[in-house]
Amino acid sequence: MKSITNLNQLKKKLDLLKKKGKKIVHCHGVFDVLHVGHINHFLSAKKKGDILVVTVTPDEFINKGPNRPIHNLNNRIKCIASLGVVNFVAANNSASAVSAINVIKPNIYCKGKDYKNNKLDLSKNIIKEKNAVKMVGGKIIYTNDDLLSSSKIINNLGLNLNESQKKFLDQVKIEKKNKNSDPKNKIFDKFKNLKVLVIGETIVDDYNFCEALGKSGKEPVLVLRSLKESKYVGGAASIARNLSNFCKKIKLLSYTGEKKEYKNFITKSFNKNIEHHLIPKKDSPTILKKRYVDNINKTKVIGVHNINDAPFNKIQEKKFRDIVRRNLKNFDLVVVSDYGHGLISDQTAKLILKNSKFLAVNAQINSANIGFHTISKYKGANLVIINENEMRHELRDKTENINKLIKILANKIKSKYLIVTSGKNGSKIYIKSNKKIIHCPAFAVDINDKIGAGDTMLGFLSISLYKKIDINYSMFLSALAAAENVKHMANSLVIKKNTLIKYLDSYLK
Numbered sequence: 001m002k003s004i005t006n007l008n009q010l011k012k013k014l015d016l017l018k019k020k021g022k023k024i025v026h027c028h029g030v031f032d033v034l035h036v037g038h039i040n041h042f043l044s045a046k047k048k049g050d051i052l053v054v055t056v057t058p059d060e061f062i063n064k065g066p067n068r069p070i071h072n073l074n075n076r077i078k079c080i081a082s083l084g085v086v087n088f089v090a091a092n093n094s095a096s097a098v099s100a101i102n103v104i105k106p107n108i109y110c111k112g113k114d115y116k117n118n119k120l121d122l123s124k125n126i127i128k129e130k131n132a133v134k135m136v137g138g139k140i141i142y143t144n145d146d147l148l149s150s151s152k153i154i155n156n157l158g159l160n161l162n163e164s165q166k167k168f169l170d171q172v173k174i175e176k177k178n179k180n181s182d183p184k185n186k187i188f189d190k191f192k193n194l195k196v197l198v199i200g201e202t203i204v205d206d207y208n209f210c211e212a213l214g215k216s217g218k219e220p221v222l223v224l225r226s227l228k229e230s231k232y233v234g235g236a237a238s239i240a241r242n243l244s245n246f247c248k249k250i251k252l253l254s255y256t257g258e259k260k261e262y263k264n265f266i267t268k269s270f271n272k273n274i275e276h277h278l279i280p281k282k283d284s285p286t287i288l289k290k291r292y293v294d295n296i297n298k299t300k301v302i303g304v305h306n307i308n309d310a311p312f313n314k315i316q317e318k319k320f321r322d323i324v325r326r327n328l329k330n331f332d333l334v335v336v337s338d339y340g341h342g343l344i345s346d347q348t349a350k351l352i353l354k355n356s357k358f359l360a361v362n363a364q365i366n367s368a369n370i371g372f373h374t375i376s377k378y379k380g381a382n383l384v385i386i387n388e389n390e391m392r393h394e395l396r397d398k399t400e401n402i403n404k405l406i407k408i409l410a411n412k413i414k415s416k417y418l419i420v421t422s423g424k425n426g427s428k429i430y431i432k433s434n435k436k437i438i439h440c441p442a443f444a445v446d447i448n449d450k451i452g453a454g455d456t457m458l459g460f461l462s463i464s465l466y467k468k469i470d471i472n473y474s475m476f477l478s479a480l481a482a483a484e485n486v487k488h489m490a491n492s493l494v495i496k497k498n499t500l501i502k503y504l505d506s507y508l509k
Contacts, residue, residue, distance in 0.1 A: 003081035023049035026106035200236025200337035238491035257286035284308035360462035
């Protein structure tokens, strides 16, 4: 009987078989690396009926880490189709098997024994699938075959890792034995009661997706056709949004424009546990960073910023400093993302440094503040994150070895932890207490937009290091969060707990 890869064709064939009294059994999964565990599962499932149908999760819905799946959908389908026990194989069209179940209407839906306790499925898809099977008149059966893990096989063989990643993960796995470093011992529960104060400029990122028409007929100008426009909440507000999924209480201190334009757009994106104080800055617009983006390869063509970099006037500066002073004592830690757009003066920075229980800082250099903005105003912060180019600019050194520069900057700013990010080369953390530098490789593969990656790392490193989670583990967690962030445009995605748990479990099996 011929295997197929189309659900619509499959429905017609199964309808004919059902009329002949054939009993349909359905299995569903990723099947990234086909192994004997899968084959035994299929053999056991086939014994429950006459026709075995296997549906396969598409690449875009696989949530096992930035560089998964190993094999693309077509190759995974071909492997399963080659098995004699399987009658039909089809690509699914969603993250769960519900849509496939509604098409196939199986008599039996088979899952492995690891799904028998439905509560262990972080995605909760098994509950949806169980209900869908019931609705189409079928029943779910759990096979009892010995379990094997594709992720464990992939990790042991290093199929999806370079040498740097393998070496780093070996170290993380050693620390995993410590209860503080094991997600199965509820590492994320350590964050849930945290109260975090986030201070920094809120930015609206406006992406205009275009196609290039070519050069203007009369002038040397590139002409673009606008196709669609999307706005995203960014800057310090993106840190607040990410951490709100992990921490009890988040408060954001920031500003909007004098006319409060985009304020509703910004605040509607917040979870209920985010408080906010957005000062309407005098004589200023809400920061809007418009970027024109090639719609095909997602390359930015040009940026146009609507911004007033001037500091608060004296009245608003005093008001903002008073707000900061009142709030600092009420929070476990403070996360500052200073874009140099007039929110945090030197005096306010000193106030934050003096009164924060734990201070994490990202002071970014950008096109508007280069030459005027410096991380040095946060001398003594507990945690500082900076990218390599920013560090070289800070130290006025283009060529020196990065490790040497990290130590020079760490001594200059006197932070407990200094993290330097280097894009595809990963990140390095300098630990003041033992003067060690630890390298964490990058895990991002599918990169659409780097905007917000540094802020994402800052947020997750701050809560991890505050709770004294192992350094390697903290770096790994934040690297995975950043890898998830860059898969999406701007800060369109809010990092979710279950996503990180799945990534950690997948890599550390």
